[in-house]
Amino acid sequence: GSKGIKAIVLDPAGTKNREPQNAEQFRAANQAFAAGLKSHPVTGQGLPQYGTTVLMNILNEAGGLPTNNFSVGRFEGHDQISGETMAATILERGGQPTHGCHRGCGIRCSGIYVDKEGQYLSKAPEYETIWSHGAHCGISDLDAIVLMDRLEDDYGFDTIDMGVAIGLAMQAGVIPYGDAQAAINLIHEAGRGTPLGRIIGAGAATVGRCYGLERVPVVKGQALPAYDPRAVKGVGVTYATTTQGADHTAGYAVAPNILGIGGKSDPLKAEGQVEISRNLQIATAALDSTGFCLFVAFCILDQPETFQAMIDVINGMYGLNMTADDVMELGKNILRQEREFNRKAGFGPAADRLPMFFSREALAPHGTRFDITDEELDEVHNY
Ligand code: SF4
Numbered sequence: 001g002s003k004g005i006k007a008i009v010l011d012p013a014g015t016k017n018r019e020p021q022n023a024e025q026f027r028a029a030n031q032a033f034a035a036g037l038k039s040h041p042v043t044g045q046g047l048p049q050y051g052t053t054v055l056m057n058i059l060n061e062a063g064g065l066p067t068n069n070f071s072v073g074r075f076e077g078h079d080q081i082s083g084e085t086m087a088a089t090i091l092e093r094g095g096q097p098t099h100g101c102h103r104g105c106g107i108r109c110s111g112i113y114v115d116k117e118g119q120y121l122s123k124a125p126e127y128e129t130i131w132s133h134g135a136h137c138g139i140s141d142l143d144a145i146v147l148m149d150r151l152e153d154d155y156g157f158d159t160i161d162m163g164v165a166i167g168l169a170m171q172a173g174v175i176p177y178g179d180a181q182a183a184i185n186l187i188h189e190a191g192r193g194t195p196l197g198r199i200i201g202a203g204a205a206t207v208g209r210c211y212g213l214e215r216v217p218v219v220k221g222q223a224l225p226a227y228d229p230r231a232v233k234g235v236g237v238t239y240a241t242t243t244q245g246a247d248h249t250a251g252y253a254v255a256p257n258i259l260g261i262g263g264k265s266d267p268l269k270a271e272g273q274v275e276i277s278r279n280l281q282i283a284t285a286a287l288d289s290t291g292f293c294l295f296v297a298f299c300i301l302d303q304p305e306t307f308q309a310m311i312d313v314i315n316g317m318y319g320l321n322m323t324a325d326d327v328m329e330l331g332k333n334i335l336r337q338e339r340e341f342n343r344k345a346g347f348g349p350a351a352d353r354l355p356m357f358f359s360r361e362a363l364a365p366h367g368t369r370f371d372i373t374d375e376e377l378d379e380v381h382n383y
Contacts (some may be wrong), residue, residue: 036306050083064231075128077140131226132163144180157175262301286331
């Protein structure tokens with residue numbers, strides 16, 4: 001950057017851990033919280049066993065797995081890039097199917113992926129990364145996808161936006177769909193900063209503009225991730241209206257729409273999706289501000305006692321008396337500030353929209369379009 005800073009190193013010598021204000025409350029709540037995480041099928045079994053890529057087969061079955069740049073909702077190579085296949089491959093080669101990305105994690109959704117010789121290739125990538133280089137690009141070679149994840153980590157590219165950019169280059173005819181080696185070459189071009197690489201490396205929105213494409217899956221300049229908003233409409237509302245571009249994590253309506261977590265709703269229907277997205281965006285803003293990993297949400301949405309335990313952990317740590325209502329108020333306050341920041345930066349209601357093709361083009365296999373109106377989208381942040 002302009003200051004020439006390469007790294008900031010903190011020396012922990014002479015410091016000590018922060019002590020909870022109410023140690024007894026903190027310890028008891030922490031135990032209840034950890035036990036709650038263990039007892040939920042997603043945080044206790046699905047995520048530790050398969051990682052987030054457990055979603056690949058689920059989204060394919062739901063017809064919401066964006067394939068060949070959002071042209072269809074199912075990918076014939078889904079099984080080759082699924083969480084089940086990845087976990088089996090890691091085990092067979094002597095990698096590590098589950099580990100925590102920090103030592104305090106009680107879920108441990110991550111893993112270590114090794115190559116055919118048993119050498120480290122990359123961490124087990126997230127579902128969205130496997131999707132962006134996989135189904136989105138028509139690629140079903142898992143080793144090649146994991147290599148792309150590693151290269152992008154090394155070069156410093158975002159693995160969702162870069163994968164989507166590569167798929168757009170395929171749509172534009174720069175390289176063919178399904179060509180893993182050509183995709184790898186594009187990443188190296190971007191890393192080296194060649195003329196073509198500078199376009200690809202500038203991200204999906206820029207690739208779409210440079211090649212004059214109409215089907216460009218971005219909101220506020222950020223690429224959509226691995227859930228087609230025509231088949232998972234709640235997350236489509238989140239993509240359109242979250243303050244930070246098409247971010248699924250900002251209001252993960254996939255949970256109630258597809259997984260039946262935190263209630264069950266029809267992913268193909270418009271009804272109720274605004275409210276679902278609104279509540280999730282508020283809760284997520286609050287959760288993100290605490291430093292808890294977002295994946296605890298799978299559990300706390302289903303188990304009120306674990307949600308309460310999480311609040312008690314915070315209360316015990318800081319000597320507070322927050323209630324569930326206070327947490328939601330915290331989330332609203334954060335979102336109001338973020339939206340005010342956006343407004344001053346020139347992002348008004350017109351930026352809270354999905355690209356037009358989602359309402360024009362029907363998505364197979366369900367033949368659905370994104371049919372939530374602009375007026376309804378403008379209601380999301382009314383609270
Ligand atoms: S902290 Fe979150 S992302 Fe990291 S391993 Fe644990 S559950 Fe996964």
